[in-house]
Amino acid sequence: MIPHRAGSTRRLLVIAGTVVALAAVTLGRYAAQTVRPDCVVGVSRLTDGSGRTLxxxxxxxxxxxxxxxxxxxxxxxxxxxxxxxxxxxxxxG
Structure with missing residues (x-):
């Protein structure tokens, strides 16, 4: 059996806390991004005979x-x- 050390438990808690904090920051940044709601718009452009936009x-x-x-x-x-x-x-919503 492996002896249990208080230092390893503390280290594990620090790592777990860091992972949770990073996940919260990442989710927060993702949630705060500006996005466009669904919207259909029409676009047209004129091109020459080669397909280049005029x-x-x-x-x-x-x-x-x-x-x-x-x-x-x-x-x-x-x-x-x-x-x-x-x-x-x-x-x-």
């Missing part, structure tokens, strides 16, 4: 992500979509 009237070429983000912001501004919020708020 610039807009200001000579800017928008990426697909930028177009989707812009469409979402416009939908939020018009009241068709809910604004982004903390993930934990979505868990509550």
């Amino acid at each position: 610039p807009d009237s200001d000579a800017r070429v928008w990426s697909d992500t930028e177009l989707a983000d812009r469409a979402y912001r416009l939908a939020v501004d018009s009241g068709r979509c809910d604004p982004p919020r903390a993930r934990w708020r979505q868990w509550l």
